Amino acid sequence: MRVLKTMHGSKRSLVRRMGDHTRTLILKEYLHGREGWVRESAALSVLPPGAPAPRLLAARSEPPAVEISDAGDGGSVADALLGDDPERAAAAVVAWAEAVATLHRVTAGSFGAFRDALAARAGGVPVGAWYDVRESVRELERHCAELGVAAPDAAMDELVALDTRLRDTGPNALSPGDTCPDNNVFTPDGGLVLIDFEAAEWRPVVWDVAYLRVPWPTCWCAWRLPAAVTEAAVEAYGNAVGFDRVLAPEIAAASAAWALLSGAWLLPRALRDEPLLKQGPGRRAMIQHRLRLAAAAEELPAMAELAGRLGRVLTGRWGECPVPYAPAFRSGR
DSSP, rough: OOEEEEEBBBBBBBEEEEEOOSEEEEEHHHHHHHSSHHHHHHHHHHOTTOOOOOEEEEEEEETTEEEEOOOOOOHHHHHHSEEEEEEHHHHHHHHHHHHHHHHHHHTTTOHHHEEEEHHHOTTTOOOOOOOOOOHHHHHHHHHHHTTTTOOOOOHHHHHHHHHHHHHHHOOEEOEEEEEEETTTOTTOOOOEEEEEOOEEEEEEEEHHHHHHHHHHSSSOOOBBHHHHHHHHHHHHHHHHHHHOGGGGHHHHHHHHHHHHHHHHHHHHHHHHHHOOOOSOOOOOHHHHHHHHHHHTTSSSSHHHHHHHHHHHHHHHHHHHOOOOOOOGGGGTO
């Protein structure tokens, strides 16, 4: 096979389309460390038929690489958000929610298989928590101390207790870990395939649903979404996965936690006013938007109080920095 195209990737990997006169496939080579390969190859190896993800064709451990099925060049949810068609963008967000729901539904019984697949590739790689909530809490405490913001005693305990409670009470399923709007591809039949499982983990499904409400807390394209679009997508998720409104309080709490923790992750570079590498909203705007969301969390009152205090201090430093709507939703606003 020869290289047909070098695909959009990251500093962590080299992704290329390979092909000959009979077929094409995607070759992904991991450039830094092995955990991304361990998690991605393990996750793809246990996905059942019907999962909205590439099929694993082959994997090698040294040097780490996978061959996966080629989903084509159909564009992503991020492409739709960057466009000028609000109906297309709204449909794309709903398709994202339905794809995530389908992945959760078909992997709900795959904990043991995923655990064993990880262990077969590397010992000591945890099935869940590719990031440690407790470490994030410690970073948040450090930032607050540097800014002179007093954290209510119960705020950090609320965050850790929420993560523990969600993991213990479920529902849990396999997650790609990074469901950014550019980590997917629309296929020729109109379906959506989720790509990039380097951070795959077993975790509460509400963390992925809440990802939509912040929105997109770990992504560059974290523009605001119209409330009607968000609600339609959350409803589509519920319809597709079979969970009902009983999860609403947990989704609200997880949304607030995502907002506060991801806002804190952005703080060091925001305080230095470092330029963004892509065309999304500025870090300071994202932080203010997320702290307001977290400050309104009725489910986590101490955390909400902390978010309000931190938000007021940062707004005093920077002034108001609003997050604009995604480009596709700006016309007529």
